[in-house]
Amino acid sequence: MQIGSHKLKNKLIVAPMAGVTDRPFRQLCKKMGAGMAVSEMVSSNSLLWGSKKTQRRANHDGEVSPISVQIAGADPNMLATAARYNVDQGAQIIDINMGCPAKKICNVMAGSALLKDEKLVEKILYSVVSAVNIPVTLKIRTGWDQQNKNALRIAKIAENTGIQALAIHGRTRACAYRGNAEYSTIAAVKAAVSIPVIANGDISTPEKAKQVLEYTQADAIMIGRAAQGRPWIFREIDHYLNTGEYLPPPEVCETHRVLIKHLYDLYDFYGEYAGVRIARKHIAWYTKGLVGSAGFRQKMNQLQTSEEQLTQTDIFFTQLADYNTHLPYIEEEKAVVV
Incomplete structure (x- = not known):
């Protein structure tokens, strides 16, 4: 899998997720086997660039290449300016968000709402590609509802304007995250364009990853929610794709070590107050399904300091009877890829 001059070590990419794919999470997923991780989206509104939130999102200190930064907005000139700004901050790939289904994004005609206006899509893509001398990629959905699936037309526009890779989530904007992702549209796009295509949506096991790659013939897959609390999913999938064999899931003691390191990174990145609060959701994801979790x-959500979080996390894990045993696999998905 190659994007411009950047050759990825495998076919596994971390999906951009608002409030999740910060620098600590991206670094962890890359360490665990992801070939690339896309940042949470940065607004194209220059008035927000001085905010602490945007400055953190544009912070790539020590991050392993390639550094891919997603930008969001609806104005071609503002998006071009945002692309240049993020290149100055260290971005090596610019990704344009036309896939987010969130109402607050779509209500300002950004994200997947842009799929309704193909002429504006073309203007945006041309403007951003022309503004920077690094690869520009695009993330979309299959369309904005079941009656209006236009991913194939958007893909052609992307190819003609110089986009160097296209990620497609197998749902429409109207679907949000409900129901099952479909992959037929992704397969049709892959057959119709020459640029790399990345399949996204409901890929949560090694077996499903292989199935989706074979069905769509996509160049890579993008994993989002399945990596929350399971960053080792990337090494598991990579091993399965290369050998056809499953890696044993991590032992509970490794989960403990990975979580503690992740917590320290969050505290260091966000500071004590914000770090503790952001850590709560990660703690919930890592411990889901464990006895007494x-x-x-519930107790974790009441704690106010990093010291309390770390202490209680240590106590919880060391009290588990199966501390030196493997975590159970999530049950393999039985749904047929269609």
């Missing part, structure tokens, strides 16, 4: 998560 419901009560533990």
